Structure formats: C-alpha cells, structure tokens
Amino acid sequence: xxxxxxxxxxxxxxxxxxxxxxxxxxxxxxxxxxxxxxxxxxxxxxxxxxxxxxxxxxxxxxxxxxxxxxxxxxxxxxxxxxxxxxxxxxxxxxxxxxxxxxxxxxxxxxxxxxxxxxxxxxxxxxxxxxxxxxxxxxxxxxxxxxxxxxxxxxxxxxxxxxxxxxxxxxxxxxxxxxxxxxxxxxxxxxxxxxxxxxxxxxxxxxxxxxxxxxxxxxxx
Numbered sequence: 001x002x003x004x005x006x007x008x009x010x011x012x013x014x015x016x017x018x019x020x021x022x023x024x025x026x027x028x029x030x031x032x033x034x035x036x037x038x039x040x041x042x043x044x045x046x047x048x049x050x051x052x053x054x055x056x057x058x059x060x061x062x063x064x065x066x067x068x069x070x071x072x073x074x075x076x077x078x079x080x081x082x083x084x085x086x087x088x089x090x091x092x093x094x095x096x097x098x099x100x101x102x103x104x105x106x107x108x109x110x111x112x113x114x115x116x117x118x119x120x121x122x123x124x125x126x127x128x129x130x131x132x133x134x135x136x137x138x139x140x141x142x143x144x145x146x147x148x149x150x151x152x153x154x155x156x157x158x159x160x161x162x163x164x165x166x167x168x169x170x171x172x173x174x175x176x177x178x179x180x181x182x183x184x185x186x187x188x189x190x191x192x193x194x195x196x197x198x199x200x201x202x203x204x205x206x207x208x209x210x211x212x213x214x215x216x217x218x219x220x
Contacts, residue, residue, distance in 0.1 A: 046191035048219050049073035053193050055217035056185075059210035060194075063201035067185075067210060069194040074174060076101075077190035081135045081167050084158035091190050094131065098215045099186040100202070102134040103168055103177070106148050110199040111181040115154055120203035122156040125211060129188065132202075135160040137168055137180070185211065187218040 053069035060067040076091050079101070083089035091099060102118055104111035115134070122132040134157050136145040146159055162168070171177035176184065176195060183200065185193040193214050201207060 044075075046073040046075050046189070049187055049189070049191035049193060052187055052191075052214055052217040052219075056193060056210055056213045059206065059213045062206040063204040064196065064207045064210055066198060066200065067194055067196045070192045073192040075190055076184065076186050076192055079167050079170060081160050081162040084160060089160070091133075091186060094133070095190060096129065096188050098130045098188050098211065098218060099184075100130075100132045100211065101184040101186055102132065102181060103137055103171075103183075104134055104181050105137045106144050107138070108180045112148070112152075114181060114199040114202065115149065115157070116152060117201050117203040119154040119156050121207065121211075124203065125208065126156060130211065130215065132157060133160055134158075135162050135167060137162055137165050139163050139165065185214055187214065189218070193218075 049070065050073055053071070053073060056067075057069045060069065077095075078090055078092065080088060080090045083093075091101070100118075100121070102114075104115065106112065118132050118134055126132065136159065138145050138161075141163055145161065149157065149159065168177050168180075171182070171184075176182075176192075178197060181199055182195060182197050183202070184195045187193055
C-alpha cells in the first residue's frame with residue numbers, strides 16, 4: 001500500500017503543475033534557445049560537462065520532464081551576485097559543489113510557489129557538495145524578499161541577491177534566460193549541465209534522482 005500524500009502537499013504540487021502548464025509557451029521558446037543551439041559539440045573547459053548532460057537526460061521525467069540538458073555546455077563561473085553575507089560572490093566561489101541556481105523575484109507568482117520545494121530540496125541534499133543557490137532579482141532593497149521567505153517558512157535557503165538583474169541579463173545574452181523562474185544545474189567545475197524554464201517540484205523524487213545523476217557523473 002502506498003502512503004497517501006498529505007493534502008497541503010497535494011495542493012502545493014497542483015499549483016506548481018498548473019503554473020508550469022501556464023508557462024508552456026516559455027518552455028517552448030526555451031527549447032529553441034537551448035536544444036536548437038549549436039552543433040552539439042562542447043569544447044574547452046566544459047567539454048566534460050557534455051557527458052554529464054547526456055548522463056542526466058534519462059532522468060528528465062515527471063515533474064522535471066522540462067529539464068533541457070545542455071548540448072554545448074558553457075562555463076558559468078563568472079556569474080556574479082551578492083552572497084548571504086552581503087559581499088560580492090560568483091559561482092567560482094562555490095567550486096567543488098554541484099549547484100542548482102534558481103532565479104526568482106517576489107513579484108513572480110510561479111517563483112514564489114516553488115520556493116518551498118527548493119527549500120525542502122536544500123534540506124534533503126544540501127551539504128559540502130551540493131547547494132540550492134536561489135538568487136532574488138528584486139531591484140528594490142526594501143527587505144521584502146527576506147520578509148517573504150520568513151512568511152512562508154523557508155529556512156534552509158541562503159538569501160542571495162542581484163539588485164541589478166545583471167545575472168539574468170548575462171544569461172539572456174548567452175541564450176539561456178527567457179523569463180522567470182529559471183533554474184540552471186551547474187557542475188562542481190562551474191559548467192552548465194542543463195536548465196529548466198518555469199516552476200518545478202524540485203523536492204520530487206525525480207528531481208533528486210536527476211541531481212544525483214549529475215553529481216555522480218561530474219568528473220572531480
């Protein structure tokens with residue numbers, strides 16, 4: 001006999017599924033940006049990440065079926081934002097960790113809906129070799145991001161910020177960002193593994209399996 005999902009969790013999952021369906025046009029556009037780009041041969045510092053991306057492809061199912069493995073992984077080490085301590089930070093500072101980089105804003109309804117799932121994922125998998133890095137893109141420094149996370153009970157996610165939205169614009173310029181929310185899976189060497197446009201149930205077993213496959217396949 002399988003255990004029934006508690007009602008609040010079912011309602012939350014249902015909202016995310018509904019929002020994901022509403023973001024279908026964005027996901028379709030994302031496919032043009034990512035799947036249709038390049039000739040499929042990675043080179044340079046991130047050549048090895050292509051094998052990792054291929055290894056995780058079978059795990060893009062169920063709640064994370066919209067995950068798009070990178071055909072030509074690029075380095076994301078230089079992506080800059082503000083750390084939880086208020087100091088400048090880049091993904092290079094997280095070398096050695098597989099990172100799930102999520103861009104969100106308090107005015108983005110689907111972003112707000114998926115935050116608890118990201119928090120639960122960090123609680124389940126976060127540690128010395130994995131972190132959910134959720135970067136808030138609110139341009140006003142009025143504390144509403146911190147107040148929102150406290151209001152919904154997010155406890156495990158560090159509050160990363162980018163008031164300039166430069167990180168989003170940089171990813172847009174590289175053909176990766178088309179809207180919010182967007183989430184990038186990055187290997188321990190700072191190389192792109194793949195991305196997902198729109199919200200997802202990041203604490204689902206399918207998402208955990210996908211992340212686990214990425215961690216296992218990433219060369220040290």
